[in-house]
Amino acid sequence: MSQSINKVVLAYSGGLDTSIIAKWLQDEYQCEVVAFTADIGQGEEVEPARAKAEALGIEEIYIEDLREEFVRDYVFPMFRANAVYEGEYLLGTSIARPLIAKRMIEIANETGADAISHGATGKGNDQVRFELGAYALKPGVHVIAPWREWDMNSRKSLMDYAEKHGIPVELKRGKKSPYSMDANLLHISYEGGPLEDPWTEANDADMWRWTVAPEDAPDKPVYIELRYEHGDPVALDGAILSPATMLETLNKIAGENGIGRLDMVENRYVGMKSRGCYETPGGTIMLKAHRGMESLTLDRDAGHLKDEIMPQYAKLIYNGYWWSPERQMMQAMIDESQKYVNGTVRLKLYKGSVSVVGRKSEADSLFDENIATFEDDHGSYDQKDADGFIKLNALRLRIGAGRLSY
Numbered sequence: 001m002s003q004s005i006n007k008v009v010l011a012y013s014g015g016l017d018t019s020i021i022a023k024w025l026q027d028e029y030q031c032e033v034v035a036f037t038a039d040i041g042q043g044e045e046v047e048p049a050r051a052k053a054e055a056l057g058i059e060e061i062y063i064e065d066l067r068e069e070f071v072r073d074y075v076f077p078m079f080r081a082n083a084v085y086e087g088e089y090l091l092g093t094s095i096a097r098p099l100i101a102k103r104m105i106e107i108a109n110e111t112g113a114d115a116i117s118h119g120a121t122g123k124g125n126d127q128v129r130f131e132l133g134a135y136a137l138k139p140g141v142h143v144i145a146p147w148r149e150w151d152m153n154s155r156k157s158l159m160d161y162a163e164k165h166g167i168p169v170e171l172k173r174g175k176k177s178p179y180s181m182d183a184n185l186l187h188i189s190y191e192g193g194p195l196e197d198p199w200t201e202a203n204d205a206d207m208w209r210w211t212v213a214p215e216d217a218p219d220k221p222v223y224i225e226l227r228y229e230h231g232d233p234v235a236l237d238g239a240i241l242s243p244a245t246m247l248e249t250l251n252k253i254a255g256e257n258g259i260g261r262l263d264m265v266e267n268r269y270v271g272m273k274s275r276g277c278y279e280t281p282g283g284t285i286m287l288k289a290h291r292g293m294e295s296l297t298l299d300r301d302a303g304h305l306k307d308e309i310m311p312q313y314a315k316l317i318y319n320g321y322w323w324s325p326e327r328q329m330m331q332a333m334i335d336e337s338q339k340y341v342n343g344t345v346r347l348k349l350y351k352g353s354v355s356v357v358g359r360k361s362e363a364d365s366l367f368d369e370n371i372a373t374f375e376d377d378h379g380s381y382d383q384k385d386a387d388g389f390i391k392l393n394a395l396r397l398r399i400g401a402g403r404l405s406y
Contacts, residue, residue: 007113014049041185071243092187098322101133115142129320136323187280214258214352221350231338250282258352292356340364
C-alpha cells in the first residue's frame with residue numbers, strides 16, 4: 001500500500017468473494033467502501049446485495065439497472081461490426097466490462113472516492129478490462145486488486161477469513177456447480193471444473209442454463225422476422241421492442257430451439273490458453289440476421305473493408321480497449337456504414353441452427369433484379385463489357401507469365 005486511500009468504490013456482487021474484499025479493504029486500507037452492484041441481466045436478484053453491504057457497515061450503496069444501457073450502447077454497437085473473437089466467441093463477458101468500469105468511475109467522481117476495486121483474479125482478462133477502462137476515463141485513479149495483493153490463495157483461506165470476521169457464508173443445499181460462471185443479458189460463460197480438460201466433452205445437462213440440447217429442440221422449425229434500422233434490430237415479428245427486451249426475447253426463442261452453444265479454447269490476453277463454454281442464444285441470431293441485412297444493403301467494398309477490420313475491432317474489445325481512440329475511430333466508420341442497413345430479415349430456427357431465408361429493404365436494397373436475372377435483362381447489363389474488364393485485370397498476369405521459366 002503505497003498511498004493513503006480515503007474511499008474506494010467496489011464492484012460488489014453480494015457474493016462471498018466480494019464481501020470478503022469489502023471487509024479486507026476496510027481493514028487493510030482503513031477506508032470507506034462504496035458498494036456498486038450493476039444489473040446487466042445476469043438473471044438473479046441484485047437487491048439482496050444491499051442488505052449484505054449494510055451488514056458490513058457500508059453506508060453508500062449503489063444498485064442500478066443498467067440493462068437498457070448495456071444493450072443499447074455496448075452490445076448493439078458491437079454487433080454493427082459483426083464482431084467475433086478468434087472466429088467463434090461473441091464477446092459476451094468482454095463487452096460488459098467497459099460499462100461497469102465507466103459507472104465505477106462516475107460513482108467515484110460523485111462520492112469523492114480516490115480508488116476503485118474489483119474481484120478479478122490475476123490470471124484472467126477481466127482485471128485488464130476493468131483497469132484499462134478505469135485509467136482511460138480517470139487517469140489518476142488508484143486501482144486496488146486484492147487478488148494481486150493478499151495471500152489468500154485457496155478457498156479454505158477465504159472461508160477461514162469469512163469465519164474470523166463474521167461474514168455470513170450461505171450454505172446451499174443440493175449439488176454445487178463445479179463451474180465458474182459469469183452471466184449478463186448477452187451470454188453466460190462456464191469455466192473450470194471438468195472443463196479444464198479440453199478433451200472432456202461439455203455434455204453436462206446441468207451445466208447449460210439457457211439452451212436446450214439441439215437434439216431435444218422442437219421437431220418443427222420456427223420462423224421469425226427482425227426489422228433493422230441503421231444496423232440495429234428494432235422490431236420482432238412486427239412488434240417494436242426496446243434493446244434489452246429485444247435481446248431478452250431472442251434469448252428465449254433461440255434457447256428453446258437449441259441455438260447459441262459454444263465450446264472453445266481461446267487465447268487470453270494475459271498469455272495463457274483457456275477452455276470455456278458459452279451460451280449466446282440471442283446474439284447468435286442477431287449476428288446471422290445482421291449479416292443477412294448487410295448482404296442486401298451494404299456496398300460490396302464497404303462490407304469487405306468492415307470484414308477486414310473486424311478481427312482487430314474484436315481483439316480490442318476482448319483485450320479491454322473499448323475506450324481506446326482506435327476503437328472509437330473504428331466505431332465511427334462502422335456506424336457510418338450502417339446508414340442504409342434498414343429492412344427486414346426472415347430467419348429459420350431449427351435444432352441448433354439459424355438460417356437467413358429472406359431479406360427485403362424497400363428503400364435501401366442494392367439488389368437489382370433487372371441486372372441479376374438469368375432471364376432477359378432488357379439491356380440493363382451489357383455482357384460484352386466483361387471482355388475488356390477481364391483483359392484489363394489479366395494484364396499483369398499475362399506480363400508476369402512472360403518471364404516465367406520452367
